[in-house]
Amino acid sequence: MTEPGVGPEAPGNMRTLVLSNDLDETREIISSAYSPYQLSVLGDPKDFSAWYAEGGFPGVTVSGLQYGAETLVAPQPLDSYLLVCKLVRGRVRVISPGREERVVGAGETYVLDPYRQFQVHWAPGARMTTVRLARETVEAAAADALGVEGPLRARFGLGGPISAGAARSWAGISAAVHREVLGEGIARTSPLIAAHLTQTTAALLMETYRLVTDGVDAQRPGVVAHGAVRRAMALAEERPDQPLTLADLALAARVSPRALQEAFRRHLGTTPLGYLREVRLGRAHADLQTGRGNPAVTVAQIACHWGFANLGRFAALYRERYGVPPSRTLRG
Structure with missing residues (x-):
């Protein structure tokens, strides 16, 4: 099944962790899956529903999330990982207090780095998928991309891909990751393949979205013994x-x-x-x-x-x- 087909039936090797009309239960489970967060229903509480499912292989987690009512989510910074989010249906408004704000529609993507404070205002019935990468993986890829030594604190803007070509490349690697998760891909059983796909995903992330690295300059290679x-x-x-x-x-x-x-x-x-x-x-x-x-x-x-x-x-x-x-x- 391809990425846009992810839905409440939890296809392939994804596990449904939340399928509920209970606000407190949803808040508790998704807080454990992501990071502690506030969850508020802005519309009629009787319309609230939530679905969350996830799956993955070593290095990458794919998840699907949907809210059935107008909802406001205000998590703590993600800290240990980064999310690339894609709206499959509906729209959300992403707010980073004091920094940026963006309305994201179906088919569009955005990045939430590990350090960002943010809120997401969900329209009723909006659904998204996410690709999750560990902070260490992202920071190593950022250092490689800029030719600097050691991990690099990698911040990203809320904007989408930097070009149409970059968007197509990201869509390709995202689809490959989803196939590995939803099907019986060999990344689930081969640590080498899983590591290669994870590293390729992180490297392509650096070329797809605007990397914010104030005060960091790419190093020129010197003469190496x-x-x-x-x-x-x-x-x-x-x-x-x-x-x-x-x-x-x-x-x-x-x-x-x-x-x-x-x-x-x-x-x-x-x-x-x-x-x-x-x-x-x-x-x-x-x-x-x-x-x-x-x-x-x-x-x-x-x-x-x-x-x-x-x-x-x-x-x-x-x-x-x-x-x-x-x-x-x-x-x-």
Whole structure:
């Protein structure tokens, strides 16, 4: 089921946590799911109803939320995570006291960062879906995007995507995340795939919405000693089965992510993540050779284990490097 189909039936692997006409029960459960918040009915209390459901894989949570009466929600700052919200039906008015205000209609999106005070005025029957990312993931992606060392306190404006192209790209990654959650996607069982999809989602977030980083300038990569490259290579070779990020490799190299990227291009003609992919491809090749003659071993299992979610892409990379399809290596 696609993202716009999310509704009170809680499709796929989402769990309904609230389906109620009780204001106090709704306030208690959704406060636990999000953050403590005030919930007020502005219309006739007899018209109040609420539905909330969520699901996810490690790194990402998807939720659906609907109120059946005119409602005002005033949460505390989210603190530990960020929400990208999409109106599926109706409209809401988002108010950030002293900062911004925006009316959001069906099909439009906005971002609530971990630090923002905000209120949301719901029109009766409005429904939204959200994609939730941990603050640490977002701050690491913001640092990578600007080429600075360490996590970066990432603030976002209430405006929508910065361009139509950015909106289309975000819609694509959001749809992929929803498919993984609502269906039986491999991100639910593969930590590597889950980490890759989470990191890609966070990175694309930086390119889609206006990132507010007052006083922070992107660093120019300096001349990086080859030792930094060797340290990153060592980590990639020691832990290729772990969901390593560019930030992880840069931390091991003791340089900024952007500086490490420039150093890899200069010394090796590739990128840090490109090198990590080559290491994983080599490990997959070794597993295919080891599994030869064992009918219980499949190419898909090995590819997934080493973080290759797209089997066609894995086969193309493998053939390019080894001259034969992976199935021939496995079956002889």
